[in-house]
Amino acid sequence: MEHIALYRAWRPQSFQDMVGQQHIIRTLQNAIREQRLSHAYLFSGPRGTGKTSAAKILAKAVNCEKGPASEPCNECDACRRITAGAVMDVLEIDAASNRGVEEIRDLREKVKYAPTEVRQKVYIIDEVHMLTTEAFNALLKTLEEPPPHVMFILATTEPHRLPATVISRCQRFDFRRVSLEEQCERLKLICEQEGITAENEAIQYIARLSDGGMRDALSILDQIASFSDGHVSYKQALDMTGGIPSRQFAEIAKTLIEGDVGGMLQLIEGLMQEGKSADKCMENLLYYFRDLLMIKMVPNAEKMTERALDLQEFREMAEVFTRPQLFRIIDTLNHYQTEMKYALQPQTLFEVALLKLCSIPQSEEAVNVQAASAVTASSPADPSEIQQLRRQVAELEKKLERAMQGGLGGGSQDGDNRGNRPASRTTAPRVASKAKIPAGIDRYVAQRSSPEFMEVQGKWNQVLQGVKDEKITIHAWFVNGEPVSVLDDAILVAFKNDIHRETTEKPANKQLIEMVMERVMGSPYRLVTMMLKDWNDSIEGAGSETSKEEPFQLEPSDDGGGKEPWVDEALNMFGDDLVVVKE
Known part of the structure; x- marks a missing residue:
């Protein structure tokens, strides 16, 4: 006797044979009993959950000779012939191979004819999302108002690809994954x-x-x-x-927490020699650590960890890891799993990911050591640690001195040019409403065409790519800015949107960007930000001041209503809103 595949031999032939879709079965059976069947249904859900089987069972139920009944008898001639696919009035169409407008027009022409063998015509259109836009448009009117003897059942695994006009004309049932x-x-x-x-x-x-x-x-x-x-x-x-037993995952986790790089490489090589694929190993390992996290954080997490066979073994392993460690492990594995889709050597990425994870216990231990040393600060310090602290303090002093020179330099230049600047307030740049204008903005304006800036501008795409490689979320905010000037060790970046500028200015984001700039430029640079609108105003203000320069002359005031020069300077620097003049 010819062997029939199990999934065909055990295909559900009645509603009671279906597994895990009780919410749909009950609704359809009640609709049949109360004669409230719709003219069009949409069955959507993952593959292998019973969408097409439910459609054929519904077709048998409405055409059963003993019905319409909530359950087909599967004994009458109509039920047996529909099961065998021998009824012309119950038509199952594969939309993947009949996706054109001509096939749908042919269907629309045949719909109007009454059924010849059974009570009601049923059109089952499988993978309906494969139809073209023109085919959907040709089907719309018929789908909305078909003849009374016709029922449409559409089945799809991707309902988001269907036009809203089609979905609105159907009763939609979402099939869930079987538990x-x-x-x-x-x-x-x-x-x-x-x-x-x-x-x-x-x-x-x-x-x-x-x-x-x-x-x-x-x-x-x-x-x-x-x-x-x-x-x-x-x-x-x-x-x-090609699966991997949980004990091998436990060995990987144990080797990881011990930081044994050599042992980890041997485990990976053993998996590859057994014929395991790197991407499948990565996926299963990600699920393993996810289950560890669930068991550690959620009480009675047995139902949330369907891949854990021995819960006691999982609990013991979960106690070995801390929550931050599990978070970092899952985040790292997820990152490399995404990269692995485009890699020519997936095994190499798998090895890199696990070797990188081997450093997590050491980094956690280093943090604990630093915390312990901070608590026991009264104990005698190691001379090497003192020297390291002195070097760090010296570097901080240098950075502070450079920052003060940048701020004071701009102020002194303004003081030197104060005599050459007319007292008129119309040439003063507008004060930024949201973003702070950096100190020494005039010097930044003067350096906007310097060779140093041209060099930075030429390497800016490399900086953006480096930030994207490190963290794509920071790149999404940082790409809104553009470099406009370079002064000493500072790169001025102007932003069009204040939200992007503020997010870039966060300490963690700014530190990562400065690290990438140092790597690309070859020397350390500070990141200074401002709004592009304020930068353009500063350039216009500098241009108008240059064009209106005239010799400074002291002219006695005819009346006592004139202002002192420092009052004008204060107004220029801070604006009308912040300066109050009192006699």
Whole structure:
């Protein structure tokens, strides 16, 4: 007798055979009993959850000779022929291969004819999201007002690709992934009926591997049963599917917390020699540490950690790691998993990710040592530590001196040019309303075309790329700015949006950007920011001052209403809103 695949042999033939979709089954059965069936349904959800099977069961239920009934009898001629696909009035269309407007026009022409074999015509359009825009437009009117003898059932795994005009004309049912418990019960029942002996661990592993799809679970079970002559063990399931047992993950976690780089490389090489793929290892390892985090943070997290077979072993391993360590491990693995999709050598990235994680325990230990040294500050200090502290203090003093020189330099230049500047307030630059204008802005304006700035501008794309490689979220804010000038060891960046400037100015973000600038430029630079609008005003103010320069002359006032020169200077520097003149 010819063998039939398990997922075909055990395809649900009635609503009660369906697994894990009780909310949909109950709604459809009530609609049949109360004769409140709709003319169009949309079944959406992940693959292998029973969308097409439910559509065929519904077609049998409305056309059953003993019905319409909430359950098809599967004994009458109509039910048996619909199951075999031999009824012309129940048409199952694959939209992936019939996606053009001509096929839909042909369907629209045939819809108007009455059914010849059963009570009601049923059109099941599978993978309906594959239809073209023109095909959807041709289907709209018929879908909205079909003849009374026609029912449309649309099935798709990607409902977001359907036009809203189509979705609004259908009753939508969202199929969910089948839970682990329901899958295990169904697989055990099938194994008993098929004469297959299977270990509980193997059943659970198959259910987890299918990711909520019943069809995938049956296909995997069928494959392993063929390999093992009807006896399915956990080890055979791992060997057939290329899976990794949890004990190997535990060894990786133990090696990681010990910081054993050599041992980690040996473990990775062993996995590769067994034929495991690097991307699958990365995915499973990410799930493993996610389950550790759930067990550590959530009480009674058994239902949230479906991949944990031995909960006691997981709890013991979770106690070894701290929460910050688990957060860093998951974040690092997720980053490298994304990069691995575009890598030519995925194994190398997998090795780099795990070797990088081996440094986490040492960094945590270093933080603890620093905290302990801060607590025991009264104990005698090591001479090398004192020398290091002195060097750090000297570097800070140099940076402070450079910053003060930049600020005072701008002020002294203003003082030197005070006599050459007319007393008119119209030439004073406007005060920034939100963003602070950096000290010595006139010097920045004067240096906007310097060779140093041209060099920085030529390497700016490298700086942006470096920031993006380090952290893409910071790059999203920082790319809004553009370099406008360089003064000493400071790069002035002007921003169009104040929110982008403020986010870039946060200490952690600013430190990362300055680190990238030092790496690209070859020497340390400070990041100074301002608004682009204020920068343009400063340039215009400098231009108007240069064009209006005239010799300074002291002219006695005819009346006592004149202002002292320092009053005008204060108004120029701070504006009318901040200066109050009292006689």
